[in-house]
Amino acid sequence: MNPKRKSRLFTVIFLLTGATVAVALMLVAANEDLNVFYPPEAVVGGEAPINVNIRAGGMVKDGSVMRTGEELDVQFELTDYKGSEFKVFYSGILPDLFREGQGVLVHGQLEESGGFRATRVLAKHDENYMPPELAGLHEGQKE
Amino acid sequence: MTIKELWHRLGSPRWFYQMMGPWGTGLGVAAALLLITGTLWGLIIAPPDYQQGNSFRIIYVHVPTALVCQSAYIMMGVAGFLFLVWRMKLADMVVKVTVPFGMVMTALGLFTGSVWGAPTWGTWWEWDARTTSMLVLLFLYFGLYALRQAIPRAESAGRACALLALVGVINIPIIKYSVDWWLTLHQPATFTLTEAPSMPAEMWLPLLVNVIGVYCLMGAVVISSLRTEILRRECNTSWVREELMGEPA
Numbered sequence: 314m315n316p317k318r319k320s321r322l323f324t325v326i327f328l329l330t331g332a333t334v335a336v337a338l339m340l341v342a343a344n345e346d347l348n349v350f351y352p353p354e355a356v357v358g359g360e361a362p363i364n365v366n367i368r369a370g371g372m373v374k375d376g377s378v379m380r381t382g383e384e385l386d387v388q389f390e391l392t393d394y395k396g397s398e399f400k401v402f403y404s405g406i407l408p409d410l411f412r413e414g415q416g417v418l419v420h421g422q423l424e425e426s427g428g429f430r431a432t433r434v435l436a437k438h439d440e441n442y443m444p445p446e447l448a449g450l451h452e453g454q455k456e
Numbered sequence: 457m458t459i460k461e462l463w464h465r466l467g468s469p470r471w472f473y474q475m476m477g478p479w480g481t482g483l484g485v486a487a488a489l490l491l492i493t494g495t496l497w498g499l500i501i502a503p504p505d506y507q508q509g510n511s512f513r514i515i516y517v518h519v520p521t522a523l524v525c526q527s528a529y530i531m532m533g534v535a536g537f538l539f540l541v542w543r544m545k546l547a548d549m550v551v552k553v554t555v556p557f558g559m560v561m562t563a564l565g566l567f568t569g570s571v572w573g574a575p576t577w578g579t580w581w582e583w584d585a586r587t588t589s590m591l592v593l594l595f596l597y598f599g600l601y602a603l604r605q606a607i608p609r610a611e612s613a614g615r616a617c618a619l620l621a622l623v624g625v626i627n628i629p630i631i632k633y634s635v636d637w638w639l640t641l642h643q644p645a646t647f648t649l650t651e652a653p654s655m656p657a658e659m660w661l662p663l664l665v666n667v668i669g670v671y672c673l674m675g676a677v678v679i680s681s682l683r684t685e686i687l688r689r690e691c692n693t694s695w696v697r698e699e700l701m702g703e704p705a
Contacts (some may be wrong), residue, residue, distance in 0.1 A: 318541055321540060322541045325537060325540045325541055325622070328623070329622060329623065332623045332626060333529045333626055336626050336630075340630070340637075344638075347585050347587075347637075347638045348638050348639040348640075349583065349584035349585065349638070349639055349640050349641055349648045350639055350641075351581060357689060364701070370639065374642070376521060377700075394568075408575075408576070408577065408578035409508075409575060409576075410508070410576060412509055414634060416465075418577075418582075418641055427497045431578070433578070434578065435578045435579050435582065435641065436576060436577055436578055436640055437577070437643070438576050438577065438643050439507070439643050440644050440646040440647065440654050441504050441646075441654040442505050442508075442512060442515075442654065442655040442659055443505065443653070443655070443656060443659075444503030444504065444506060444656065444658065444659070445504060445506040445695075447501070
């Protein structure tokens with residue numbers, strides 16, 4: 314390799330390495346802030362700020378969904394199945410995929426009581442897909 | 457042909473122009489057949505999903521486009537590297553002609569993801585690590601497009617774009633691993649090279665057909681636009697005149 318190309322090669326590798334390290338450091342420094350929601354552990358553990366608009370997420374605990382009153386009011390618990398869980402209060406239309414055992418993400422504010430007052434509920438889809446025959450869930454199927 | 461010979465030939469736009477014509481056509485035909493087959497198969501024959509019903513079918517457009525726009529970027533980064541170090545003319549042209557294709561595919565990937573997100577997640581957009589890094593990819597394509605227009609001297613424009621293309625490759629592993637490194641709304645990958653897919657064959661076969669199809673499309677688009685670019689840049693040479701007019705050199 315001629316010396317000119319060699320020096321260009323080193324310059325390019327140097328620039329690329331420098332840029333990679335810089336980006337990596339930025340990402341590591343911002344690590345926690347890049348999570349799009351607080352997991353149940355952070356909500357229960359007091360890491361999530363109170364009375365500020367935040368996003369929290371978790372799995373809807375089995376048997377915890379309760380319709381309160383005749384309006385659209387609903388309350389449920391979000392869990393990580395590892396012992397951390399918190400109550401969510403919401404009034405509005407739930408997404409189609411909302412069900413017990415499903416991951417959801419809630420927008421809203423954490424109250425001092427430890428309950429979460431949600432203004433929006435989003436369903437988090439997992440990476441599994443299957444036809445209804447396999448899941449045995451014909452009745453839940455919208456054609 | 458040894459690797460060294462191939463290397464030297466690739467340095468010659470004329471050789472590429474004369475050799476690659478049939479490849480462009482062949483890949484274009486293959487892409488059309490595969491994409492039509494895969495899309496019809498996916499949209500009509502494949503079974504609906506047990507939770508999402510028919511809205512999951514957008515995966516047959518979303519996954520291929522979102523994959524190929526990242527591959528196109530990696531290819532551009534490699535070409536940028538070759539141009540920066542070896543000043544290979546063809547590599548500069550690859551950086552130039554891949555941009556529009558990658559831009560369209562990224563936009564399509566984001567758009568289909570958004571359309572799928574509306575019924576499934578309950579939102580068109582969420583600023584999580586995956587969607588945001590894909591948006592950064594789209595802006596990198598915009599930037600590459602604008603940068604080349606902004607610098608009048610072709611050679612300086614080439615170098616600047618090559619460098620931006622190369623450095624931008626850092627974003628690709630971030631897109632790939634964003635769903636593993638951080639908590640995101642976007643689900644982790646359904647398909648990995650090491651494990652069985654979390655989807656039955658009747659659902660992923662049409663997807664595979666479309667993925668192969670969209671890669672053929674990339675090949676066809678890049679090769680044919682490279683040939684056009686070669687003619688444009690070499691229009692004053694005798695071989696181009698001979699090629700197009702049939703005049704002897």
